Amino acid sequence: MARAVSTRRKIGFTIAAWAVGLAIFFPILWTILTSFKTEAEAISSPPSFLFFDWTLENYTTVQERSNYFRHFWNSVVISLGSTLLGLLIAIPAAWSMAFVPGKRTKDVLMWMLSTKMLPPVGVLIPIYLIFRDVGLLDTKTGLVIVLTLINLPIIVWMLYTYFKEIPGEILEAARMDGASLRNEIIHVLTPMAVPGIASTLLLNVILAWNEAFWTLNLTAAKSAPLTAFIASYSSPEGLFYAKLSAASTMAIAPILILGWFSQKQLVRGLTFGAVK
Amino acid sequence: MGRITLDKVTKRFGDVEVIPPLDLTIEDGEFVVFVGPSGCGKSTLLRLIAGLEDVSSGEIRIDGQPATDLPPAKRGLAMVFQSYALYPHMSVRKNIAFPMKMAGVPQEEQNRRIESAAAALNLTDYLDRRPGQLSGGQRQRVAIGRAIVREPAAFLFDEPLSNLDAALRVGMRLEISELHNRLATTMIYVTHDQVEAMTMADKIVVLRAGHIEQVGSPLELYRNPRNLFVAGFIGSPKMNFANGGAASEHDAATIGIRPEHITVSADSGTWRGKVGVAEHLGSDTFFHVHDTGLAETVTVRADGEVGLRHGDTVFLTPQADKIHRFDDKGLRIQ
Amino acid sequence: MATQHSRSAARIMISPAVLLLLGWMIVPLALTIYFSLLRYNLLMPGTERFVGLLNYRLFFNNPAFITALVNTLVLVGGVLLITVIGGVLLAILLDQPIWGQGIVRILVIAPFFVMPTVSALVWKNMFMNPVSGLFAEFSKAVGLQPFDFLTHAPLASIIGIVAWQWLPFATLILLTAIQSLDSEQMEAAEMDGATALQRFWYITLPHLSRAITVVILIQTIFLLSVFAEILVTTNGGPGVASTNLTYLVYVRSLLNFDVGGGSAGGVVAIILANIVAIFLMRMIGKNLDA
Numbered sequence: 041m042a043r044a045v046s047t048r049r050k051i052g053f054t055i056a057a058w059a060v061g062l063a064i065f066f067p068i069l070w071t072i073l074t075s076f077k078t079e080a081e082a083i084s085s086p087p088s089f090l091f092f093d094w095t096l097e098n099y100t101t102v103q104e105r106s107n108y109f110r111h112f113w114n115s116v117v118i119s120l121g122s123t124l125l126g127l128l129i130a131i132p133a134a135w136s137m138a139f140v141p142g143k144r145t146k147d148v149l150m151w152m153l154s155t156k157m158l159p160p161v162g163v164l165i166p167i168y169l170i171f172r173d174v175g176l177l178d179t180k181t182g183l184v185i186v187l188t189l190i191n192l193p194i195i196v197w198m199l200y201t202y203f204k205e206i207p208g209e210i211l212e213a214a215r216m217d218g219a220s221l222r223n224e225i226i227h228v229l230t231p232m233a234v235p236g237i238a239s240t241l242l243l244n245v246i247l248a249w250n251e252a253f254w255t256l257n258l259t260a261a262k263s264a265p266l267t268a269f270i271a272s273y274s275s276p277e278g279l280f281y282a283k284l285s286a287a288s289t290m291a292i293a294p295i296l297i298l299g300w301f302s303q304k305q306l307v308r309g310l311t312f313g314a315v316k
Numbered sequence: 317m318g319r320i321t322l323d324k325v326t327k328r329f330g331d332v333e334v335i336p337p338l339d340l341t342i343e344d345g346e347f348v349v350f351v352g353p354s355g356c357g358k359s360t361l362l363r364l365i366a367g368l369e370d371v372s373s374g375e376i377r378i379d380g381q382p383a384t385d386l387p388p389a390k391r392g393l394a395m396v397f398q399s400y401a402l403y404p405h406m407s408v409r410k411n412i413a414f415p416m417k418m419a420g421v422p423q424e425e426q427n428r429r430i431e432s433a434a435a436a437l438n439l440t441d442y443l444d445r446r447p448g449q450l451s452g453g454q455r456q457r458v459a460i461g462r463a464i465v466r467e468p469a470a471f472l473f474d475e476p477l478s479n480l481d482a483a484l485r486v487g488m489r490l491e492i493s494e495l496h497n498r499l500a501t502t503m504i505y506v507t508h509d510q511v512e513a514m515t516m517a518d519k520i521v522v523l524r525a526g527h528i529e530q531v532g533s534p535l536e537l538y539r540n541p542r543n544l545f546v547a548g549f550i551g552s553p554k555m556n557f558a559n560g561g562a563a564s565e566h567d568a569a570t571i572g573i574r575p576e577h578i579t580v581s582a583d584s585g586t587w588r589g590k591v592g593v594a595e596h597l598g599s600d601t602f603f604h605v606h607d608t609g610l611a612e613t614v615t616v617r618a619d620g621e622v623g624l625r626h627g628d629t630v631f632l633t634p635q636a637d638k639i640h641r642f643d644d645k646g647l648r649i650q
Numbered sequence: 651m652a653t654q655h656s657r658s659a660a661r662i663m664i665s666p667a668v669l670l671l672l673g674w675m676i677v678p679l680a681l682t683i684y685f686s687l688l689r690y691n692l693l694m695p696g697t698e699r700f701v702g703l704l705n706y707r708l709f710f711n712n713p714a715f716i717t718a719l720v721n722t723l724v725l726v727g728g729v730l731l732i733t734v735i736g737g738v739l740l741a742i743l744l745d746q747p748i749w750g751q752g753i754v755r756i757l758v759i760a761p762f763f764v765m766p767t768v769s770a771l772v773w774k775n776m777f778m779n780p781v782s783g784l785f786a787e788f789s790k791a792v793g794l795q796p797f798d799f800l801t802h803a804p805l806a807s808i809i810g811i812v813a814w815q816w817l818p819f820a821t822l823i824l825l826t827a828i829q830s831l832d833s834e835q836m837e838a839a840e841m842d843g844a845t846a847l848q849r850f851w852y853i854t855l856p857h858l859s860r861a862i863t864v865v866i867l868i869q870t871i872f873l874l875s876v877f878a879e880i881l882v883t884t885n886g887g888p889g890v891a892s893t894n895l896t897y898l899v900y901v902r903s904l905l906n907f908d909v910g911g912g913s914a915g916g917v918v919a920i921i922l923a924n925i926v927a928i929f930l931m932r933m934i935g936k937n938l939d940a
Contacts, residue, residue: 216368
């Protein structure tokens with residue numbers, strides 16, 4: 041039962057919430073605004089907030105000077121590639137655990153989760169050396185492999201919790217109706233799990249896009265995704281605020297939009313179902 | 317054709333034996349009901365026949381052919397599930413078509429069968445809806461339609477009415493019975509509700525803890541329950557039981573008498589007691605009589621117009637030829 | 651609840667995932683432990699030899715290690731403190747009836763989607779820079795001396811940046827938990843005469859305790875591995891003032907090419923993470939049974 045709330049109270053809370061919300065969002069907003077300024081305006085004192093000459097120059101310069109879109113494309117390939125590969129491996133695994141649970145299913149799930157808890161720095165050196173020896177350093181393939189493996193536990197877990205909600209009787213009905221295992225998964229399970237698979241995909245694209253340990257350590261110029269590319273702006277201290285802002289805005293915009301769509305799934309995916 | 321034979325079939329889950337060795341034959345065209353309290357193994361037995369579970373030992377034959385190792389799809393059976401198990405992402409038409417699509421039935425034949433099933437089940441107007449837009453009864457009919465179009469050797473029903481409200485349940489009960497009369501196909505029906513069993517079955521199989529307690533027609537079970545369990549399970553309200561003196565008068569360890577086989581009188585009879593709760597149904601009245609010396613409460617069915625009230629003294633007389641006698645092992649004494 | 655047929659199918663379908671993760675875990679882990687027992691420097695190939703626990707002894711005797719360990723714990727603790735307290739308050743605020751709740755929610759969540767290198771650079775250059783950062787501008791405007799955050803308070807600055815990134819995560823999870831609180835329970839407490847503060851203390855907070863634990867554990871796992879934020883802001887400095895364990899191992903192995911010493915640090919990091927992981931796994935496992 042919703043209760044009548046006094047308008048004054050509501051106004052008070054509204055102001056407070058908006059103030060806090062805007063404060064938290066401000067660095068992002070400031071980055072976006074700065075990306076439309078000239079370099080001179082970007083460091084002008086006092087700073088200009090909205091009243092400056094809006095320009096798109098930074099965006100074109102970033103692309104011209106540093107081949108921005110190659111890195112953007114690297115990010116797309118690496119995050120989508122690792123997510124799709126992960127789904128391909130995880131869907132059958134999640135099917136097994138959700139619908140044919142055995143005595144050891146729980147142990148397997150927990151073990152998969154435990155691999156996620158392995159600090160990356162604990163395995164950095166061997167991976168680095170192996171990649172160096174087989175020529176996977178600074179390749180998109182190498183990063184796709186690593187990101188698939190580090191996100192696989194999350195993908196399996198998310199799919200597992202979604203599949204659990206599909207009643208087993210429906211799959212049994214399909215079996216009675218003469219569907220082979222392949223048809224059961226393609227015609228019945230997958231379409232029913234589309235919302236779950238979509239949110240899993242979304243969350244993992246986000247996680248892979250923002251991954252900043254392996255991408256920084258395993259790439260150089262050629263295959264660097266945006267995380268590593270942006271990091272290269274850290275060297276010449278504070279000289280190119282506007283261009284940094286333009287590059288940053290382009291790097292975070294797609295994920296910001298995707299992320300807003302996946303708020304709910306985020307909770308579920310990142311807490312492994314511990315909070316619903 | 318649909319003659320199903322179970323030969324020494326057992327089922328174990330780990331160390332727990334859910335179904336001890338069990339033999340049963342279901343004749344072609346029979347409507348067989350598996351009935352028993354929850355956990356008696358009736359659903360497991362149905363799933364063994366369906367092929368959704370492996371038997372631990374023993375053999376299942378369908379029309380004489382061994383089916384024990386066949387996957388569910390190859391057994392030629394159709395199943396209606398308790399939750400209906402409709403495919404939520406498919407329209408009613410696609411739901412009904414699914415088994416035919418899997419079997420590679422030609423499109424025209426599919427359409428013909430869908431139309432006729434829909435007409436028979438009053439679903440013609442709903443063919444393009446999704447299951448989510450249908451009422452419980454309609455969903456039930458879609459599930460049945462999906463089973464019919466396969467033209468199976470036998471239909472398996474797993475508590476199909478338990479999710480419906482009371483009024484719909486009675487209606488669907490009739491529809492399923494009519495369907496059986498029309499198709500004359502073997503049907504195996506699992507329920508925990510003895511009323512469904514009595515009203516629908518040609519043959520009832522009463523199960524307890526995986527054991528078959530008795531197999532027979534509804535009236536056979538009603539008239540000649542083989543033991544105390546069946547006697548207590550079949551019939552509503554339940555049969556009254558008495559031990560001790562009243563039983564030994566009849567040379568039995570326990571006697572049973574159904575509420576409808578006791579005559580009520582205000583002034584004379586075999587047993588004397590006090591009226592507790594009186595349930596007036598209009599057509600009948602059920603009296604719960606206390607302090608008879610037989611059992612805590614004796615339930616009696618009387619005419620709807622009998623005017624006894626709470627606290628009144630009544631006299632009860634059993635119909636002598638309707639008294640069931642049981643020995644100290646709970647088995648019927650002939 | 652299945653047949654032999656489906657069980658064997660299940661085994662086949664689960665094996666790729668299991669084998670891949672097994673390989674991913676066992677091989678590098680074994681190598682790391684192995685390397686940690688060797689003298690192994692990439693600049694001196696061919697001089698590898700078994701040295702037992704020497705690397706560990708050197709690592710533990712290195713004053714940088716103690717600093718890094720303390721920094722790691724301070725970083726994790728500081729961020730947790732800010733995000734949990736801030737998250738509870740924000741979640742309660744966002745749970746109130748307000749206009750434009752959806753938009754505010756989006757604003758609050760946004761930082762979580764910003765890649766670590768971007769947020770670190772934005773904070774470093776556009777806010778914390780002592781010459782042209784917004785904070786410096788603000789100080790000048792009110793007549794104060796601008797403060798050089800990353801030089802004089804490097805660890806605190808990094809804690810601030812990382813907390814900004816993780817506050818949305820805590821808020822989102824705690825908000826979800828608050829919204830699952832039965833409103834009748836609140837109304838019953840109100841009928842029983844509990845004040846707003848009492849209701850928070852006796853009903854909301856206990857209800858949130860589980861979610862708070864989850865937030866703490868999961869964030870700890872990620873926070874133990876903070877790396878990019880340090881790399882692009884302070885490079886662990888000045889000196890080792892903002893070096894955590896992860897960064898120290900990175901410096902040791904990939905900058906100084908001391909594979910043996912770096913691996914020993916990696917093993918220490920694994921042990922540290924495992925202590926937290928055990929608690930987290932126990933919680934999640936309990937939830938799995940329910």
